[in-house]
Amino acid sequence: MTDHADDRTGQPSGLDSEETKIDPPPGFVETANLSERAVFDEFVTEWPTCWSTAADRLDWETPYETILDQSDAPRYRWFPEGTLNAAYNCVDRHLETRKNQLALTWIGKRDEREVYTYLDLYREVNAAAAALRAQGVSEDDVVTLYLPMIPQLPIMMLACARIGAPHNVVFAGLSAEALATRMSAADSSLLVTCDGYYRRETAFNQKSKADNAQLRLPYELESVIVVDRLGTELTVHLGEREHDYDKLISAHRGETVTPVARQSTDRLFVMYTSGTTGEPKGVEHSTGGYLSHVTWTTESVLDVKPEDTYWCAADIGWITGHSYGVYGPLALGTTSVLYEGTPDYPDRSRVWELIEQYAVNVFYTAPTAIRSFMKWGEAYPAQHDLSSLRLLGTVGEAITPRAWEWYYEHVGGGECPVVDTWWQTETGAILLATLPGVSAMKPGASGPPLPGIELSVIDEFGEPVAPYEPGYLTITKPWPGMLQGLREGNDRYHREYWQETDTGWAYKTGDGALVDEDGYVTILGRVDDVINVQAQRLTTTELESTIVEVDGVTEAAVVGDDSGLIIAFVTMKSTAIDELTARNRIREQLVSTIGSVAEPERIIFTPELPKTRSGKIMRRLLEDIACGNEFGDISALRNPEVVGEIDSTVRNK
Numbered sequence: 001m002t003d004h005a006d007d008r009t010g011q012p013s014g015l016d017s018e019e020t021k022i023d024p025p026p027g028f029v030e031t032a033n034l035s036e037r038a039v040f041d042e043f044v045t046e047w048p049t050c051w052s053t054a055a056d057r058l059d060w061e062t063p064y065e066t067i068l069d070q071s072d073a074p075r076y077r078w079f080p081e082g083t084l085n086a087a088y089n090c091v092d093r094h095l096e097t098r099k100n101q102l103a104l105t106w107i108g109k110r111d112e113r114e115v116y117t118y119l120d121l122y123r124e125v126n127a128a129a130a131a132l133r134a135q136g137v138s139e140d141d142v143v144t145l146y147l148p149m150i151p152q153l154p155i156m157m158l159a160c161a162r163i164g165a166p167h168n169v170v171f172a173g174l175s176a177e178a179l180a181t182r183m184s185a186a187d188s189s190l191l192v193t194c195d196g197y198y199r200r201e202t203a204f205n206q207k208s209k210a211d212n213a214q215l216r217l218p219y220e221l222e223s224v225i226v227v228d229r230l231g232t233e234l235t236v237h238l239g240e241r242e243h244d245y246d247k248l249i250s251a252h253r254g255e256t257v258t259p260v261a262r263q264s265t266d267r268l269f270v271m272y273t274s275g276t277t278g279e280p281k282g283v284e285h286s287t288g289g290y291l292s293h294v295t296w297t298t299e300s301v302l303d304v305k306p307e308d309t310y311w312c313a314a315d316i317g318w319i320t321g322h323s324y325g326v327y328g329p330l331a332l333g334t335t336s337v338l339y340e341g342t343p344d345y346p347d348r349s350r351v352w353e354l355i356e357q358y359a360v361n362v363f364y365t366a367p368t369a370i371r372s373f374m375k376w377g378e379a380y381p382a383q384h385d386l387s388s389l390r391l392l393g394t395v396g397e398a399i400t401p402r403a404w405e406w407y408y409e410h411v412g413g414g415e416c417p418v419v420d421t422w423w424q425t426e427t428g429a430i431l432l433a434t435l436p437g438v439s440a441m442k443p444g445a446s447g448p449p450l451p452g453i454e455l456s457v458i459d460e461f462g463e464p465v466a467p468y469e470p471g472y473l474t475i476t477k478p479w480p481g482m483l484q485g486l487r488e489g490n491d492r493y494h495r496e497y498w499q500e501t502d503t504g505w506a507y508k509t510g511d512g513a514l515v516d517e518d519g520y521v522t523i524l525g526r527v528d529d530v531i532n533v534q535a536q537r538l539t540t541t542e543l544e545s546t547i548v549e550v551d552g553v554t555e556a557a558v559v560g561d562d563s564g565l566i567i568a569f570v571t572m573k574s575t576a577i578d579e580l581t582a583r584n585r586i587r588e589q590l591v592s593t594i595g596s597v598a599e600p601e602r603i604i605f606t607p608e609l610p611k612t613r614s615g616k617i618m619r620r621l622l623e624d625i626a627c628g629n630e631f632g633d634i635s636a637l638r639n640p641e642v643v644g645e646i647d648s649t650v651r652n653k
C-alpha cells in the first residue's frame with residue numbers, strides 16, 4: 001500500500017507499509033444480524049427497491065408504493081405515499097412483545113439511576129404529548145429542547161414526534177446566543193429547558209442561559225417548560241408563561257394521545273449544524289426515510305439486537321445521539337443507556353465500570369474519547385470485566401490506526417469488531433463503514449460505502465481521481481436518511497450540497513478523502529472552513545469573529561489539532577492588555593458567545609499570522625504547527641520569518 005500521507009492535514013492517514021486487514025472475529029459472525037455478502041449485490045442490482053429492506057423494519061400506517069421519487073431531484077422523496085409515526089415505531093409497537101423490558105437506563109451523578117420500561121416510556125411520552133398539546137403545540141410547530149442528558153430529553157423528543165411537531169434540540173452546552181439564533185431561525189416559540197445540570201459535582205445554571213436567550217429573541221415565547229433537575233425550589237423562579245415540567249406532566253398522566261400519521265417526507269426534526277459561512281444551517285430530516293435508514297444501520301452496522309444493552313456515548317444534543325442514542329435503538333426495541341456524567345468522574349474507570357455493571361453489549365463513541373482512554377492507560381479497562389461487549393463503534397472524526405488497535409485490543413479484547421462509521425448531520429445515518437459480520441476491517445480507513453451507497457472522489461473539475469489520490473468526497477446516489485432540506489430554503493440547499501455531473505446529481509460532503517483498491521475510504525478531514533472539535537463541528541469563521549470582538553485583538557486564526565482540540569493563534573495591538581487578561585477574555589468570549597465546546601485548548605500570541613502574498617491566512621500551515629507536523633516550503637509566504645517564531649512558541653509550551 002502506498003503511504004497515505006494526507007496532503008491536506010499533513011497527518012499520516014493510513015498504515016506505514018503492510019496494510020493491516022482484520023477479518024471479523026468468527027464468534028461475532030456466527031450471531032451477527034447480517035453476515036451475507038450477497039447483500040452488496042442485491043443493493044446494486046435492485047437499487048433503489050433494495051431500500052424496502054430498511055423501510056420494512058418499520059410499521060407504516062399507510063403503506064408506501066414508491067420507493068424513491070426522483071422527479072424533483074436533488075430534492076428526493078423516499079417512500080412518498082407512506083405514512084407513519086416515529087414515536088409509535090419507537091414505543092407503542094414494542095408493548096405487545098416487551099412492555100416490561102427496559103427502554104432507557106439513565107445514569108446521572110454518582111448513584112443516581114432511573115429506568116424506564118417500554119410501558120413506562122409509553123406512559124411518559126403520552127403524558128408529555130398531551131401536555132404539549134395543552135400548551136397549544138400543533139402539528140408542524142417547532143419545539144426547541146435545550147436539555148442535558150436527562151430522560152426528559154428523549155421523552156420530549158418522542159412526545160413531539162407523537163404529535164407531529166418537529167423538535168429542534170440545542171446542545172445544552174451551547175450559549176444563550178446560540179440558542180436564540182437557533183430558536184428564531186426555526187421560528188420556534190416553545191422551549192423546554194431545565195434549571196441546571198451537573199458536570200462532575202458542579203451544578204451549572206441552564207435557566208439563566210435560557211432567560212438570556214429569550215431576551216435576545218425578536219418575539220415572545222408562548223411557553224417555557226422547565227425541568228427541575230437540581231432539586232431546588234423551582235417554582236420560585238418561574239415567570240408567567242413558565243411551567244414546572246413535573247407538575248405539567250403530572251396533570252396529564254393517564255391521558256393517551258393518538259400518534260399522528262405523518263407523511264414519510266414530513267419533518268421529524270431540525271438540527272442546526274455549522275455551515276461554511278458561519279451561519280448555522282437548519283438541517284431538516286424526514287420521518288420515513290430517516291427512521292428507515294437509522295433503524296437498518298443500527299441493526300446491520302452496530303449489530304444491535306432487541307435483547308441488548310446498548311450505549312451510545314454521544315450527547316443527544318448532536319446528531320449521533322439523535323440517530324443512534326434515541327431513534328435507532330428504540331425503533332429496534334433495545335435498551336439504550338443514557339449517561340449524564342463525564343468519563344473521568346469520579347475516576348478514570350467510570351466508563352469501564354458502567355459497561356461491566358450494566359453488561360453493555362454494544363458501545364459507540366468518538367476517537368476523541370478513545371484518545372483520552374489511551375492516555376489514561378490500559379490499566380483502567382483491564383480492571384473490569386468487559387466480556388459482555390460484542391461490538392465497538394466510533395464516529396465523528398478519523399481514528400488513527402494506533403487508537404483503533406488500542407480500542408480493539410484493550411476494550412474489545414480482540415473479539416469485538418470495531419466499526420469506524422462515517423456520516424454527517426446531513427446524511428442522518430451511517431453511509432461508510434464495514435459491515436461487521438461481512439467485511440474485513442482496515443484500521444484507519446472508515447470502510448467501504450454501505451450497500452446501496454455510491455460515492456465518487458473527484459478533483460476540482462469534477463473528474464474522478466485515481467485510487468489513493470486525495471480528492472473531494474461526493475455521494476452519487478440518494479439514500480433514505482438524507483436531509484429533506486434546509487430551513488433556509490431550497491436555494492441554500494442546492495448551493496451548499498449539490499453539484500450536477502455527467503451522471504446526475506452529486507452530494508458534496510465537504511470532506512477530503514481517498515479510496516484504496518478495495519474501495520475502503522480514508523477520510524482526510526474537512527476541505528471547507530469547518531473544523532471538527534472533539535467530534536463536533538464548528539466553523540473557523542464563527543470562532544475567529546468571536547475572538548476579534550475582544551478588545552485589543554487584531555486578528556485570529558483557529559485550527560483543530562490532532563487531538564480534536566482548538567488552538568487559537570492571536571495577534572494583539574501593541575498597547576493592548578497583558579496576555580493573561582487577554583487569554584481570559586478570549587476564553588470568556590468564546591464560551592459566552594458559542595458555548596463551552598468552543599473553549600480553546602491553547603491560545604498562542606504571535607506578532608503576525610502567516611499569510612500568502614494575496615493576504616490569505618495560511619491555516620493549513622498553522623494546523624501543521626499545532627499538530628507538530630513537518631511543514632513544506634514556506635518561501636512563497638508574505639512573512640515566512642514569522643513561522644519559525646510561532647513554531648518555537650508552540651513547542652516550548
Ligand code: WTA
Pocket residue numbers: 273318319320394395396397398399420421422423424425426446509510511523525526532535536537
Ligand atoms: C467527520 C457526525 C472521519 C467528517 C456524525 C464529517 C468523520 C463530519 C467520521 C460530520 C469518521 C464523521 N471518520 N471523519 N468516521 N465521522 N466525521 O455533522 O468531517 O457532527 O463531515 O456528524 O465529521 O460531523 P457531524
